[in-house]
Amino acid sequence: MHILTGAPGKLITVTGIDGAGKSTLAAALHTALKDANENAILVGKHTTEVAMSAELSAYVDSVNTVVYRRDPTVGAACGNHYWLFALAAWYALQDRLVIQPALRAGVHVILDNAHHKILARYAVCPDVPTDLARQLFAHLTPPDLILFLRISADEALRRRNGDFTALEAGRTGSTSKAFISYQTHVTEELHRQATDATWVSMDVTRKDADAVLCETISLLSERLDIQIP
Template sequence: MTVAARPTNPVHGREITVTGIDGAGKTTLATRLHQSLVDAGHKAILVGKHTTDVPMDAELSAYLDRLNELVYRRDARVAQACGEHYWLMALAAWYTLQEKLVIQPALAAGTHVVLDNAHHKILARYAVSPNVSTRLADQVFAHLTEPDLVIFLRLGAREALRRKGEFTSLEAGHLGAGDEDFIRYQDTVLAQLDEHAQHGGWLSLDVTDMDRDDVFKIAADALVDRLRLSL
Protein backbone atom coordinates (compact mmCIF):
# COMPACT_ATOMS: atom_id res chain seq x y z
CA MET A 1 0.00 0.00 0.00
CA THR A 2 1.88 3.05 -1.18
CA VAL A 3 0.84 6.41 -2.54
CA ALA A 4 3.40 8.84 -3.88
CA ALA A 5 1.93 11.99 -2.36
CA ARG A 6 2.94 12.99 1.14
CA PRO A 7 0.23 12.80 3.82
CA THR A 8 -1.82 15.94 3.93
CA ASN A 9 -4.84 16.89 5.97
CA PRO A 10 -7.77 18.06 3.85
CA VAL A 11 -9.82 21.13 4.62
CA HIS A 12 -12.42 18.74 6.00
CA GLY A 13 -11.64 15.43 7.64
CA ARG A 14 -13.00 12.08 6.52
CA GLU A 15 -15.30 9.91 8.61
CA ILE A 16 -14.65 6.17 8.38
CA THR A 17 -17.17 3.91 10.11
CA VAL A 18 -16.77 0.24 10.99
CA THR A 19 -19.98 -1.71 11.57
CA GLY A 20 -21.16 -5.30 12.06
CA ILE A 21 -22.81 -7.49 14.67
CA ASP A 22 -21.35 -8.03 18.12
CA GLY A 23 -18.17 -10.10 17.82
CA ALA A 24 -17.44 -9.27 14.19
CA GLY A 25 -14.11 -7.54 14.97
CA LYS A 26 -15.15 -3.89 14.67
CA THR A 27 -13.02 -2.53 17.49
CA THR A 28 -9.92 -4.43 16.36
CA LEU A 29 -10.17 -3.08 12.82
CA ALA A 30 -11.08 0.47 13.86
CA THR A 31 -8.09 0.62 16.20
CA ARG A 32 -5.68 -0.58 13.49
CA LEU A 33 -7.05 1.85 10.89
CA HIS A 34 -6.70 4.75 13.30
CA GLN A 35 -3.12 3.80 14.15
CA SER A 36 -2.30 3.41 10.46
CA LEU A 37 -3.56 6.91 9.70
CA VAL A 38 -1.55 8.38 12.59
CA ASP A 39 1.58 6.48 11.55
CA ALA A 40 1.19 7.87 8.02
CA GLY A 41 1.22 11.42 9.36
CA HIS A 42 -2.50 12.19 9.34
CA LYS A 43 -4.41 13.85 12.11
CA ALA A 44 -6.93 11.23 13.21
CA ILE A 45 -9.00 10.26 16.23
CA LEU A 46 -10.66 6.98 17.21
CA VAL A 47 -14.21 7.41 18.49
CA GLY A 48 -15.93 4.54 20.31
CA LYS A 49 -18.91 3.97 22.56
CA HIS A 50 -17.07 5.38 25.59
CA THR A 51 -15.33 8.34 23.93
CA THR A 52 -16.24 11.36 26.04
CA ASP A 53 -13.18 13.62 25.77
CA VAL A 54 -14.11 17.07 24.49
CA PRO A 55 -10.80 18.83 23.70
CA MET A 56 -10.06 21.81 25.91
CA ASP A 57 -13.41 21.62 27.75
CA ALA A 58 -13.41 19.65 31.00
CA GLU A 59 -17.00 20.53 31.90
CA LEU A 60 -18.41 19.26 28.59
CA SER A 61 -16.24 16.16 28.87
CA ALA A 62 -17.67 15.48 32.33
CA TYR A 63 -21.24 15.99 31.10
CA LEU A 64 -20.72 13.68 28.14
CA ASP A 65 -19.23 11.06 30.46
CA ARG A 66 -22.28 11.22 32.75
CA LEU A 67 -24.56 10.67 29.77
CA ASN A 68 -22.38 7.78 28.63
CA GLU A 69 -22.70 6.23 32.06
CA LEU A 70 -26.49 6.44 31.91
CA VAL A 71 -26.65 4.93 28.43
CA TYR A 72 -23.89 2.29 28.43
CA ARG A 73 -22.99 1.57 32.03
CA ARG A 74 -26.41 0.77 33.40
CA ASP A 75 -27.85 -2.20 35.21
CA ALA A 76 -29.58 -4.67 32.86
CA ARG A 77 -32.72 -4.75 35.03
CA VAL A 78 -33.01 -0.96 34.87
CA ALA A 79 -32.54 -1.07 31.10
CA GLN A 80 -35.44 -3.47 30.62
CA ALA A 81 -37.69 -1.58 33.05
CA CYS A 82 -37.31 1.69 31.11
CA GLY A 83 -38.52 0.28 27.80
CA GLU A 84 -37.39 0.50 24.19
CA HIS A 85 -38.73 3.99 23.38
CA TYR A 86 -36.83 5.47 26.30
CA TRP A 87 -33.58 3.83 25.24
CA LEU A 88 -34.05 4.91 21.63
CA MET A 89 -34.26 8.54 22.77
CA ALA A 90 -31.40 8.09 25.24
CA LEU A 91 -29.19 6.65 22.49
CA ALA A 92 -30.23 9.47 20.16
CA ALA A 93 -29.16 11.99 22.82
CA TRP A 94 -25.81 10.23 23.23
CA TYR A 95 -25.05 10.06 19.51
CA THR A 96 -26.19 13.66 19.02
CA LEU A 97 -23.87 15.03 21.70
CA GLN A 98 -20.91 12.91 20.61
CA GLU A 99 -21.50 14.11 17.05
CA LYS A 100 -21.74 17.79 18.04
CA LEU A 101 -19.01 17.93 20.67
CA VAL A 102 -16.42 15.46 19.33
CA ILE A 103 -16.95 14.36 15.72
CA GLN A 104 -18.03 17.55 13.95
CA PRO A 105 -15.27 19.74 15.47
CA ALA A 106 -12.66 17.15 14.52
CA LEU A 107 -13.86 16.89 10.93
CA ALA A 108 -14.04 20.68 10.59
CA ALA A 109 -10.42 20.91 11.79
CA GLY A 110 -9.27 18.49 9.08
CA THR A 111 -8.95 15.53 11.47
CA HIS A 112 -10.06 12.13 10.21
CA VAL A 113 -12.51 10.24 12.44
CA VAL A 114 -12.50 6.45 12.68
CA LEU A 115 -15.84 5.57 14.22
CA ASP A 116 -16.36 2.30 16.07
CA ASN A 117 -19.91 1.66 17.26
CA ALA A 118 -21.78 3.90 14.81
CA HIS A 119 -25.56 4.17 14.85
CA HIS A 120 -26.12 1.70 11.99
CA LYS A 121 -26.19 -1.26 14.38
CA ILE A 122 -28.68 0.59 16.59
CA LEU A 123 -30.97 1.09 13.58
CA ALA A 124 -30.65 -2.59 12.69
CA ARG A 125 -31.60 -3.59 16.23
CA TYR A 126 -34.66 -1.36 16.28
CA ALA A 127 -35.69 -2.58 12.82
CA VAL A 128 -36.28 -6.04 14.31
CA SER A 129 -38.23 -4.67 17.28
CA PRO A 130 -42.02 -4.91 16.91
CA ASN A 131 -42.52 -2.19 19.54
CA VAL A 132 -40.75 0.75 17.90
CA SER A 133 -41.50 2.31 14.52
CA THR A 134 -38.63 1.91 12.06
CA ARG A 135 -39.50 5.36 10.72
CA LEU A 136 -39.08 6.87 14.20
CA ALA A 137 -35.71 5.19 14.67
CA ASP A 138 -34.54 6.49 11.28
CA GLN A 139 -35.70 10.01 12.09
CA VAL A 140 -33.90 10.40 15.42
CA PHE A 141 -30.54 9.57 13.80
CA ALA A 142 -31.14 11.28 10.44
CA HIS A 143 -29.17 14.43 11.35
CA LEU A 144 -25.89 12.59 11.99
CA THR A 145 -22.99 13.07 9.57
CA GLU A 146 -23.05 10.69 6.63
CA PRO A 147 -19.78 8.70 6.73
CA ASP A 148 -17.39 8.94 3.79
CA LEU A 149 -16.86 5.19 4.04
CA VAL A 150 -18.75 2.46 5.91
CA ILE A 151 -16.86 -0.81 6.31
CA PHE A 152 -19.28 -3.65 7.08
CA LEU A 153 -17.72 -6.74 8.64
CA ARG A 154 -20.06 -9.55 7.71
CA LEU A 155 -19.92 -12.49 10.09
CA GLY A 156 -22.59 -15.00 11.06
CA ALA A 157 -23.77 -15.02 14.66
CA ARG A 158 -22.63 -18.56 15.43
CA GLU A 159 -19.05 -17.76 14.46
CA ALA A 160 -19.26 -14.42 16.26
CA LEU A 161 -20.29 -16.23 19.44
CA ARG A 162 -17.42 -18.68 19.06
CA ARG A 163 -15.00 -15.75 18.90
CA LYS A 164 -16.64 -13.80 21.75
CA GLY A 165 -17.16 -16.71 24.12
CA GLU A 166 -19.76 -14.83 26.17
CA PHE A 167 -22.44 -12.19 25.70
CA THR A 168 -24.72 -9.80 27.56
CA SER A 169 -28.50 -9.83 27.76
CA LEU A 170 -28.61 -6.82 25.39
CA GLU A 171 -26.51 -8.70 22.82
CA ALA A 172 -29.16 -11.42 22.86
CA GLY A 173 -31.96 -8.89 22.44
CA HIS A 174 -33.17 -9.71 25.96
CA LEU A 175 -34.63 -12.89 24.45
CA GLY A 176 -32.91 -15.24 26.87
CA ALA A 177 -29.56 -16.35 28.25
CA GLY A 178 -28.84 -19.27 25.91
CA ASP A 179 -26.43 -19.40 23.00
CA GLU A 180 -29.29 -19.92 20.55
CA ASP A 181 -30.94 -16.72 21.79
CA PHE A 182 -27.80 -14.76 20.92
CA ILE A 183 -27.49 -16.48 17.54
CA ARG A 184 -31.12 -15.97 16.58
CA TYR A 185 -31.12 -12.30 17.54
CA GLN A 186 -27.75 -11.40 16.05
CA ASP A 187 -28.53 -13.15 12.75
CA THR A 188 -31.72 -11.08 12.53
CA VAL A 189 -29.69 -7.90 13.10
CA LEU A 190 -27.18 -9.11 10.50
CA ALA A 191 -29.96 -9.42 7.92
CA GLN A 192 -30.90 -5.78 8.55
CA LEU A 193 -27.29 -4.66 8.18
CA ASP A 194 -27.09 -6.62 4.92
CA GLU A 195 -30.05 -4.67 3.62
CA HIS A 196 -28.48 -1.34 4.60
CA ALA A 197 -25.21 -2.40 2.93
CA GLN A 198 -26.92 -3.16 -0.37
CA HIS A 199 -28.51 0.27 -0.57
CA GLY A 200 -25.83 2.37 1.09
CA GLY A 201 -22.75 1.70 -1.00
CA TRP A 202 -20.91 0.17 1.96
CA LEU A 203 -17.70 -1.82 1.65
CA SER A 204 -19.02 -5.25 2.66
CA LEU A 205 -16.45 -7.85 3.75
CA ASP A 206 -17.30 -11.45 4.54
CA VAL A 207 -14.73 -12.00 7.28
CA THR A 208 -15.70 -15.59 8.14
CA ASP A 209 -12.53 -17.15 6.74
CA MET A 210 -10.28 -14.08 6.85
CA ASP A 211 -7.59 -13.39 9.42
CA ARG A 212 -7.21 -9.94 10.94
CA ASP A 213 -4.30 -8.94 8.73
CA ASP A 214 -6.27 -9.70 5.55
CA VAL A 215 -9.27 -7.72 6.80
CA PHE A 216 -7.03 -4.79 7.67
CA LYS A 217 -5.30 -4.83 4.27
CA ILE A 218 -8.57 -4.69 2.33
CA ALA A 219 -9.94 -1.94 4.55
CA ALA A 220 -6.72 0.09 4.36
CA ASP A 221 -6.66 -0.27 0.57
CA ALA A 222 -10.20 1.16 0.52
CA LEU A 223 -8.98 4.24 2.39
CA VAL A 224 -6.36 4.72 -0.30
CA ASP A 225 -8.53 3.92 -3.31
CA ARG A 226 -11.87 5.40 -2.26
CA LEU A 227 -10.83 8.29 -0.03
CA ARG A 228 -7.42 9.07 -1.56
CA LEU A 229 -5.73 8.89 1.80
CA SER A 230 -2.04 8.04 1.77
CA LEU A 231 -0.97 5.12 3.97
Protein backbone atom coordinates in the same frame (compact mmCIF):
# COMPACT_ATOMS: atom_id res chain seq x y z
CA MET B 1 -6.06 20.04 20.28
CA HIS B 2 -7.05 19.82 16.60
CA ILE B 3 -4.93 21.64 14.03
CA LEU B 4 -6.94 23.53 11.42
CA THR B 5 -6.25 22.55 7.81
CA GLY B 6 -7.76 23.42 4.46
CA ALA B 7 -9.44 20.08 3.76
CA PRO B 8 -12.01 18.49 6.07
CA GLY B 9 -11.31 15.12 7.58
CA LYS B 10 -13.02 11.91 6.53
CA LEU B 11 -15.53 10.04 8.68
CA ILE B 12 -14.95 6.28 8.54
CA THR B 13 -17.41 4.13 10.45
CA VAL B 14 -17.25 0.45 11.32
CA THR B 15 -20.38 -1.63 11.73
CA GLY B 16 -21.44 -5.26 12.00
CA ILE B 17 -22.95 -7.67 14.50
CA ASP B 18 -21.53 -8.37 17.95
CA GLY B 19 -18.35 -10.39 17.59
CA ALA B 20 -17.52 -9.26 14.05
CA GLY B 21 -14.29 -7.53 15.13
CA LYS B 22 -15.39 -3.88 14.85
CA SER B 23 -13.39 -2.55 17.79
CA THR B 24 -10.32 -4.54 16.80
CA LEU B 25 -10.36 -3.10 13.27
CA ALA B 26 -11.14 0.45 14.43
CA ALA B 27 -8.22 0.47 16.86
CA ALA B 28 -5.81 -1.05 14.33
CA LEU B 29 -6.86 1.42 11.63
CA HIS B 30 -6.39 4.34 14.00
CA THR B 31 -2.87 3.13 14.82
CA ALA B 32 -2.06 2.68 11.11
CA LEU B 33 -3.23 6.21 10.30
CA LYS B 34 -1.20 7.72 13.14
CA ASP B 35 1.88 5.73 12.09
CA ALA B 36 1.42 7.17 8.59
CA ASN B 37 1.39 10.70 10.11
CA GLU B 38 -2.30 11.18 9.33
CA ASN B 39 -4.21 13.33 11.80
CA ALA B 40 -6.85 10.94 13.13
CA ILE B 41 -8.90 10.16 16.22
CA LEU B 42 -10.68 7.01 17.32
CA VAL B 43 -14.20 7.61 18.61
CA GLY B 44 -16.08 4.90 20.49
CA LYS B 45 -18.97 4.55 22.87
CA HIS B 46 -16.89 5.84 25.79
CA THR B 47 -15.29 8.80 23.99
CA THR B 48 -16.35 11.87 25.96
CA GLU B 49 -13.52 14.38 25.59
CA VAL B 50 -14.63 17.65 23.99
CA ALA B 51 -11.63 19.59 22.70
CA MET B 52 -10.71 22.57 24.92
CA SER B 53 -13.84 22.36 27.09
CA ALA B 54 -13.64 20.65 30.45
CA GLU B 55 -17.24 21.63 31.21
CA LEU B 56 -18.65 20.05 28.04
CA SER B 57 -16.44 17.00 28.50
CA ALA B 58 -17.85 16.51 32.00
CA TYR B 59 -21.40 16.84 30.70
CA VAL B 60 -20.87 14.39 27.85
CA ASP B 61 -19.29 11.98 30.32
CA SER B 62 -22.35 12.23 32.58
CA VAL B 63 -24.62 11.30 29.65
CA ASN B 64 -22.29 8.42 28.81
CA THR B 65 -22.61 7.18 32.38
CA VAL B 66 -26.40 7.08 32.08
CA VAL B 67 -26.35 5.28 28.71
CA TYR B 68 -23.39 2.91 28.92
CA ARG B 69 -22.19 2.67 32.53
CA ARG B 70 -25.50 2.09 34.25
CA ASP B 71 -26.34 -0.73 36.60
CA PRO B 72 -27.22 -3.66 34.29
CA THR B 73 -30.34 -4.41 36.31
CA VAL B 74 -32.05 -1.16 35.24
CA GLY B 75 -31.80 -1.79 31.49
CA ALA B 76 -34.88 -3.88 30.84
CA ALA B 77 -36.96 -1.98 33.40
CA CYS B 78 -36.68 1.33 31.53
CA GLY B 79 -38.13 0.00 28.27
CA ASN B 80 -37.21 0.18 24.61
CA HIS B 81 -38.54 3.69 23.96
CA TYR B 82 -36.49 5.17 26.79
CA TRP B 83 -33.27 3.59 25.57
CA LEU B 84 -33.93 4.66 22.00
CA PHE B 85 -34.22 8.31 23.06
CA ALA B 86 -31.27 8.00 25.45
CA LEU B 87 -29.10 6.56 22.67
CA ALA B 88 -30.28 9.25 20.25
CA ALA B 89 -29.25 11.93 22.76
CA TRP B 90 -25.83 10.32 23.20
CA TYR B 91 -25.13 10.04 19.47
CA ALA B 92 -26.33 13.61 18.88
CA LEU B 93 -23.96 14.98 21.54
CA GLN B 94 -20.98 12.98 20.33
CA ASP B 95 -21.62 13.95 16.71
CA ARG B 96 -22.01 17.68 17.45
CA LEU B 97 -19.30 18.12 20.07
CA VAL B 98 -16.63 15.57 19.11
CA ILE B 99 -16.99 14.35 15.52
CA GLN B 100 -18.02 17.50 13.63
CA PRO B 101 -15.32 19.76 15.13
CA ALA B 102 -12.64 17.16 14.37
CA LEU B 103 -13.75 16.82 10.75
CA ARG B 104 -13.81 20.60 10.29
CA ALA B 105 -10.27 20.73 11.64
CA GLY B 106 -9.06 18.28 9.01
CA VAL B 107 -8.90 15.30 11.37
CA HIS B 108 -9.99 11.88 10.14
CA VAL B 109 -12.48 10.20 12.49
CA ILE B 110 -12.74 6.44 12.88
CA LEU B 111 -16.10 5.74 14.51
CA ASP B 112 -16.49 2.46 16.32
CA ASN B 113 -19.96 1.45 17.51
CA ALA B 114 -21.73 3.57 14.87
CA HIS B 115 -25.50 4.03 15.02
CA HIS B 116 -26.21 1.63 12.15
CA LYS B 117 -26.27 -1.34 14.50
CA ILE B 118 -28.66 0.54 16.80
CA LEU B 119 -31.03 1.06 13.86
CA ALA B 120 -30.75 -2.61 12.93
CA ARG B 121 -31.58 -3.68 16.48
CA TYR B 122 -34.63 -1.45 16.65
CA ALA B 123 -35.78 -2.68 13.25
CA VAL B 124 -36.24 -6.13 14.79
CA CYS B 125 -37.88 -4.71 17.92
CA PRO B 126 -41.69 -5.00 17.62
CA ASP B 127 -42.36 -2.28 20.22
CA VAL B 128 -40.77 0.65 18.35
CA PRO B 129 -41.70 1.88 14.83
CA THR B 130 -38.71 1.60 12.50
CA ASP B 131 -39.39 5.05 11.03
CA LEU B 132 -39.17 6.62 14.50
CA ALA B 133 -35.70 5.19 15.09
CA ARG B 134 -34.55 6.21 11.63
CA GLN B 135 -35.73 9.81 12.07
CA LEU B 136 -33.96 10.19 15.41
CA PHE B 137 -30.58 9.40 13.85
CA ALA B 138 -31.15 11.00 10.42
CA HIS B 139 -29.38 14.27 11.31
CA LEU B 140 -26.04 12.65 12.15
CA THR B 141 -23.04 13.44 9.98
CA PRO B 142 -23.07 11.11 6.95
CA PRO B 143 -19.95 8.91 6.83
CA ASP B 144 -17.55 9.01 3.90
CA LEU B 145 -17.08 5.25 4.20
CA ILE B 146 -19.03 2.58 6.11
CA LEU B 147 -17.13 -0.66 6.67
CA PHE B 148 -19.68 -3.42 7.15
CA LEU B 149 -17.88 -6.39 8.68
CA ARG B 150 -19.92 -9.36 7.56
CA ILE B 151 -19.73 -12.59 9.55
CA SER B 152 -22.11 -15.44 10.31
CA ALA B 153 -23.76 -15.40 13.71
CA ASP B 154 -22.36 -18.87 14.38
CA GLU B 155 -18.81 -17.65 13.76
CA ALA B 156 -19.39 -14.54 15.89
CA LEU B 157 -20.51 -16.76 18.75
CA ARG B 158 -17.45 -18.98 18.32
CA ARG B 159 -15.13 -15.96 18.43
CA ARG B 160 -16.74 -14.90 21.69
CA ASN B 161 -16.31 -18.38 23.14
CA GLY B 162 -20.07 -18.59 23.63
CA ASP B 163 -20.08 -15.56 25.96
CA PHE B 164 -22.73 -12.90 25.33
CA THR B 165 -25.07 -10.56 27.16
CA ALA B 166 -28.86 -10.60 27.26
CA LEU B 167 -28.89 -7.50 25.03
CA GLU B 168 -26.76 -9.28 22.43
CA ALA B 169 -29.44 -11.95 22.24
CA GLY B 170 -32.15 -9.30 21.91
CA ARG B 171 -33.42 -10.22 25.37
CA THR B 172 -35.02 -13.25 23.73
CA GLY B 173 -33.24 -15.86 25.85
CA SER B 174 -29.91 -17.00 27.23
CA THR B 175 -29.13 -19.84 24.83
CA SER B 176 -26.71 -19.90 21.92
CA LYS B 177 -29.71 -20.40 19.66
CA ALA B 178 -31.20 -17.09 20.88
CA PHE B 179 -27.94 -15.25 20.14
CA ILE B 180 -27.62 -16.74 16.67
CA SER B 181 -31.24 -16.05 15.75
CA TYR B 182 -31.15 -12.45 16.94
CA GLN B 183 -27.77 -11.61 15.38
CA THR B 184 -28.90 -13.15 12.09
CA HIS B 185 -31.89 -10.79 12.04
CA VAL B 186 -29.61 -7.84 12.85
CA THR B 187 -27.35 -8.82 9.94
CA GLU B 188 -30.34 -8.85 7.60
CA GLU B 189 -31.31 -5.37 8.73
CA LEU B 190 -27.78 -4.07 8.21
CA HIS B 191 -27.92 -5.41 4.66
CA ARG B 192 -31.14 -3.45 4.14
CA GLN B 193 -29.39 -0.24 5.20
CA ALA B 194 -26.55 -0.76 2.70
CA THR B 195 -28.21 1.09 -0.14
CA ASP B 196 -25.48 3.43 -1.38
CA ALA B 197 -21.82 3.43 -2.41
CA THR B 198 -20.54 4.57 0.99
CA TRP B 199 -21.20 1.04 2.27
CA VAL B 200 -18.55 -1.61 1.71
CA SER B 201 -19.44 -5.16 2.70
CA MET B 202 -16.37 -7.09 3.88
CA ASP B 203 -16.65 -10.83 4.48
CA VAL B 204 -14.38 -11.32 7.51
CA THR B 205 -15.47 -14.86 8.44
CA ARG B 206 -12.20 -16.57 7.53
CA LYS B 207 -9.82 -13.62 7.89
CA ASP B 208 -7.59 -12.72 10.78
CA ALA B 209 -7.25 -9.14 12.08
CA ASP B 210 -4.18 -8.38 9.94
CA ALA B 211 -5.90 -9.47 6.74
CA VAL B 212 -8.97 -7.33 7.52
CA LEU B 213 -6.74 -4.32 8.21
CA CYS B 214 -4.86 -4.80 4.92
CA GLU B 215 -8.13 -4.92 3.00
CA THR B 216 -9.32 -1.79 4.79
CA ILE B 217 -6.13 0.11 3.99
CA SER B 218 -6.61 -0.71 0.29
CA LEU B 219 -10.18 0.56 0.49
CA LEU B 220 -9.07 3.85 2.04
CA SER B 221 -6.62 4.33 -0.81
CA GLU B 222 -9.20 3.53 -3.50
CA ARG B 223 -12.22 5.30 -2.02
CA LEU B 224 -10.83 8.23 0.01
CA ASP B 225 -7.33 8.75 -1.42
CA ILE B 226 -5.84 8.17 2.04
CA GLN B 227 -2.48 6.49 1.56
CA ILE B 228 -1.09 4.28 4.32
CA PRO B 229 2.29 2.70 3.43
